[in-house]
Amino acid sequence: MTAIIVTLAVMIGCIPCIVHSLKEHGQWPTIAFFTGGFIFGIVRENIVALMPGMYTYPNHPLYIGAAPLMMGFGWSASFYACWMVSKRIIEAFAPHFKDSRLAVSFLTAVGTALLSLPVEIAAGAPETSWWIWPAEAISVWYEMPPIVPFGWGGAAFIFVFMFIWLMDKIKSPKRAAVFFVFGGSVSAIFIHLIYVVTVRGVIVLLLNPI
Amino acid sequence: MGLTHDLLPVSAIALVIIAMVSVDVLIIGDPYRAISAIPIVLFLLVWAAATFKVRRRGQ
Secondary structure (H helix, E strand, O other): OOHHHHHHHHHHHHHHHHHHHHHHHOHHHHHHHHHHHHHHHHHHHHHHHHOOOOOEOOOOOOEEOOEEOHHHHHHHHHHHHHHHHHHHHHHHHOHHHOOOHHHHHHHHHHHHHHHHHHHHHHHOOOOOOOOEOOOOOOOOEOOEOOHHHHHHHHHHHHHHHHHHHHHHHOOOHHHHHHHHHHHHHHHHHHHHHHHHHHHHHHHHHHHOOO | OOHHHHHHHHHHHHHHHHHHHHHHHHHHOOHHHHHHHHHHHHHHHHHHHHHHHHHHHHO
């Protein structure tokens, strides 16, 4: 039952992100980001469980439906930490782009894609099997299929872009938070699933040319 | 805000990296899997250089 390691790592990792967000952005944006991230993780993984050809989570200590509890914390902590790191990098090396939602979200996506590598390489091993891809999935690095970094990066881009956009657009932080949790994060799930299916199709086409 | 504040989100990433590399080495028994952590570590090094630059600019 080694899945407790990744569960604890993401749940403990979420704490400094929440503390940072409370100081940096205040109460309502923090509630919005991490509640929205929790909904994104749990609802998305439950939908994925119903889709053919996707991964399964056989060995986790706690589930909400078909989604391991850690997914509620893992996505939001990854997105937030990579967003803050990306913001700093842009502030230092490309200050003209520091207010660009596209630039910040894109670099966040790159960071999140890079973060996916050690997690997926550890998660897919036969000794851990925290999540298992179907036998027909093509592996590019150990058990990791090529969709993984694109999936993680795409999720980060969609989620962070939507969050920044709504927080900028709606002036009341409380209203923006409610709108993001019940509208933004749910929309992000469906946009991301369409994106994943599209990217997976392109990868299959590239790796299996007719 | 101080360096401790800046380090909070980085500590979350570092925790995940350390946990995954430990799993690669101690549980899976394949240290070569730890190579997968190099790109994100490089990303954090760029963050460290960026933080140094921003803080020096602020002084």
